[in-house]
Amino acid sequence: MDGSDFLGLDPATAPTRGRTAWLAQQIRTALADGTLTPGARLPATRELAKELSVSRGTVVEAYRRLAEEGLLVTNAGGGTAVADLVPAPAVVATPTPEPERSSELLNISEGAPDSSAFPRAAWLRAERRVLATATARDLGYADPQGTPQLREALARWLARSRGIRAAPERIIVTAGVTGALSLLSQTLCDRGITGCAVEDPGAEGNRRILNYWLDTLHPIAVDEDGLDVAALSCTSARVALVTPAHQFPTGVVLSPARRRELIAWAENTDGFVIEDDYDSEYRYDRAPVRAMHAMAPQRIVHISSLSKVLAPALRIGWMIAPDSLHPELVRKRWATDLGSPALPQLTLAELIDTGVLERHLRSMRLRHRRRRDAAVAAVQRYLHGCRVEGVAAGLHLLVLLPDHVDDAAVAGRARAAGIAVQPLSAHRFTRGGPGLVIGYGPHPAPRLEAAIKILGELTPGG
Template sequence: MNGSDFLALDPAAAPVRGRTVWLAGRLRAAIADGTLAPGARLPASRELAGELSVSRGTVVEAYRRLSEEGLLVTNRGGGTVVASLMSAPVRAATPEPTVPVSRELLNISIGAPDLSAFPRAAWLQAERRILATATGRELGYADPQGTPELREALAGWLARSRGITAGPERIIVTAGVTGALSLLCQVLRDRGITDCAVEDPGAEGNRRILDYWLDALHPVPVDAHGLDVSALARTKARAALVTPTHQFPTGVALLPERRRELIAWAEHTGGLVIEDDYDSEYRYDRAPVRAMHATAPEQIAHISSLSKVLAPALRLGWMIAPTTLHRDLVRKRWATDLGSPALPQLTLAELIATGTLERHLRGLRLRHRDRRDAAVAAINHYLPGCQIEGIAAGLHLVVFLPDHLHDTALAARAETEGIAVQPLSAHRFTPGRPGLVIGYGPHPAPRLDAAIKTLGTLAGLSPS
């Protein structure tokens, strides 16, 4: 009889058509009861498959499922081990009920994609093709505006996916959205524009970048229809940063009427609309929302990146600015750092040109929609009665809490329990309803359920 000394596994006990489920279940049970302690190393997949006389794919898939649940960790060169458990915080002896111990810090505070799905093999193959065929020109100093190959590929990508009809000569490759904002702020400042309007609530990270470069920020309220343009008109700002496709953090889309009002404001004041095309790639329950840029290219600077499709670590984004700003932006990029590294640009251009990027995105949409659904189900169960917004698109949602709860205090308590979550108030200028911003993209359903259950317990809302 075949078998393994590891956990005394006997494949004869497995169902004929369910060996992956059987193996994952045995491992999960062993972790739960302490048989496999934190840090314990599992056999190599090839080794265990040989002992059990099963395909290696069966073992690999079982390991992958438990890794997605946060139970296993694969270390480069170090094999697969049981994930460490977070120690319970030291508490004084009180009659208060204790919250179940959480696993390692669960960061549900950011709207990030599932980075475990990064197309490593496809990226490596494309990079090898580029290195095998790169010319002296391609390996030399790149155009500070970006490599021609990537700008050509992006022009097609943006036309197909966002309805933007800008030629490659109009695209400036940047170090992500942050790089685009920093570059734009410097050029605006050189032209005497030192104030900018921002959404309230709005992305705290973008706000910090603008605050670094400019003298004053003017918060403009966001309601169910997006940015309140009439309130914008009452400020002295000559630039306005907006997220019209999927507003961060509320998730609303700027209505067509508001878009027209915003463009009219820019035309009347000589102002600039900075369109951060945030989360435009992900939509689940609504039709695609086109980018604003095509409507008024001389009033709008369009900025975006593929950080939410591939990985933030690539630091690759782009900007399409009005022609009156374009030359100064390119010169500023040249004077700053001569532009972005060429090899990642050429590799990304290859992925776009071959259709690999679009196939990857289609798969991510399905995965992230399932995780969105899991997060919503957990919130309805563990935070009953709380309003959920922003679920039709993107990688995050907003949960509005009862008025008696303080979202900052709840987030601080959650951190002591191993849960990182953003309070909605961190993205506000002015006081408003308390809430939490929950990013679900990186996390499989069991991990989301555990994190949101902890939040419900801490908030005193979770059902007994």
Template sequence: MDCLIEPNGSYQMIGSDFLNLDPATAPPRGRTAWLTQQLRTAITDGTLAPGTRLPASRVLAGELSVARGTVVEAYRRLGEEGLLVTNHGGGTEVAALAATSASLPNPEPDEPTPKELLNISAGVPDLSGFPRAAWLRAERRVLTTATAAELGYADPQGTPRLRTALANWLARSRGITAGPEQIIVTAGVTGALSLLAQVLRDQGITDCAIEDPGADGNRRILDYWLDTLHPIPVDSAGLDVTALARTDARAVLVTPAHQFPTGVVLAPDRRRELLAWAEARGGLVVEDDYDSEYRYDRTPVRALHAAAPERVVHISSLSKVLAPALRIGWMIAPTDLHDDLVRKRWATDLGSPALPQLALADLIDSGTLERHLRSLRLRHRERRDAAVAAIRRYLLGCRIEGVAAGLHLLVRLPEHVDDTMLAARAEEAGFAVQPLSAHRISPGPPGLIIGYGPHPPPRLEAALQTLGAIGRFTPA
């Protein structure tokens, strides 16, 4: 049955010259993407003019014989693109600026193409929720207000406006007291690690301790620049500081707020031991503030930097809140490293592009970033819950860790299971999952890393049901 939406705000059940939505043309999977695209096309080609009122989600869902959540999600996506607005008590309407927002690129398809692997391994957010319209408005404001100096060569340390915004953001969200002059803008966490490793090498520090298991990407970056990496075991309380003290390392990389991949928080006594080690050794703690923004079932964990700013290098980014493609991160280093880091950044590439920095500063200062983060937390918590339920249903005999925060779960497998082989068999079935062994240096128990951020609950359940059958955790 066709559902007609008329520009005057009414709707009826007959086709005409305005907009016919035929659910028979929707694919069996991906109805959200289909409805979103149908409405987007009608808005951008002028079929639905600014101010047109759309049917209530419950009504449109009934007429199209789809779940109400499908309509709600389609409206939400178009709202984040700036094409729809929701008026309290007044329903959902086509935005007045829809025509100017129509040039925004479309979100990624709701389903992977047949040749793509369904990736349930990546610890990334729901990138379809990137605030495209808000970012576009911020860029326009920046281009309208940017001074000649701001359009010239930027300070290699980062634009003053962004560093000021970040200083305020970090004080509110992470308990870090640092002035704008202490912050160095980098090309994400990877750029910060690379920059820091080069400066440490210049100062004669050619080795570093790392968590084991730990993020393979960080390990490879440090391994590129430094001579020796010391793997330090991680247990339920975080990094084993006693094992760290047995090495000759003068620097250590940790993820204290949400360890990757185990999800544990560095326990209070371990935090004290780690800072005492740094003080006694004259060492350096490199704090990767990984996934600190996403907390569901526990109170916030204060950044380690706040307790010992002259012994801790704090590095982070907003890749998990906005998008990795922005390549914007930051670093706060002890005083004796700061100037060398800034000089190295200048000698490398003169610093990061200024316009994206100014747009990000606008999002922070306007409160848009915090509103966006609150929305993402709710969405990701729902997906976390769906992934946990599916794992308990289909991966019998497995233990789940890292549930309280972040964008991924660690599934501990039975000892007899080869996680690398299981991941390879999953790839043959059409989806990617990371084996825990890929993030280890020393041998250890098997496991799988399940990233739930980008995937709606039905997709997660289908993938985990297949995984359960592949691993024979449940009857085929």
């Protein structure tokens, strides 16, 4: 679509002030009346700005607002187009007739960030600086622990953001949290430790990784204070995986008393606590709860990543292990694949050291908080009689359903209607109350409301 005939807009009708709002409304109207259809390409911002005699910033901001509302999508190198799923009532009220076509699903099943906000321009600038200054050594085989530049940057970042005091040589760069768990599980097996205690309910993805490498998983109940350490003490486990900052999927924070009890358990059993620092970056009511690692660095294996701040595709995480495990982990990292690619590590180090990462995180907290508020309001509006938990932090909500409701059946009906959502039962080992885990990070408020409205229509008593 050329700027010269884009919707037949007449620049003379644009107000002297408020041109951004005017342009955004003209496009909304075209979407509502069908003039613009899903997938339609919009003119380049520079071209349209010239045609309408407005600044390019006016067009960029109008497009940005509409993308935030879920009406437009911007693809790297591919321009701007009308979203496939436009959250207008006439569209979202109609169930998808072909539920097996998963590409058409509106996915609110994951606690993922808004990857469309990835700082592409800042990443490219940092990457160019890295390529312009990289030495022959930088471009050679990196230390299997990770590049010194990234480990030094992470040491400073973790001290500021998580209260962790770890020297760069104590940090092992991994392929995300999954890579850290795989590496750690293999190292534990070599020591004869083939079981691990896990939270119940708990993250199904972590459970699958551990189940692949280890012989036994010990489910331990989670209550309002986090993992039940008394129940843990009744098992033969010597390793426990916990998400203390924001438990998935309940959203509870491991209480101070439970933290102390957990460390005492590890000392008494000569065991280890794996601290998955899940969702620690997103705390909306106060400063994030500090990491456990500083309380017992010789008993706690700290693992985390920046997948929720930047994007899961980055595949860069880290692990800080006790002295007794560290050498074995480094050797196994070397033997596995010689370590992670160096250039992305150097680029990430540049983002951290220049303050770009912290500025981006502040922006993302504001964006995700607005989406959380929209999701909570929609649940209260459309899912009557349901309780919302886990709202203080993270990128997902836990909606507790009435006891008589089959959450797996609700998720199945939602999928048939074009909505992917996780039943709480999928994250349980043992039977418990039903619920839905709703990820709000990737979705603008209108899209969240539309999806949750459908859930309300499909939930008995909702």
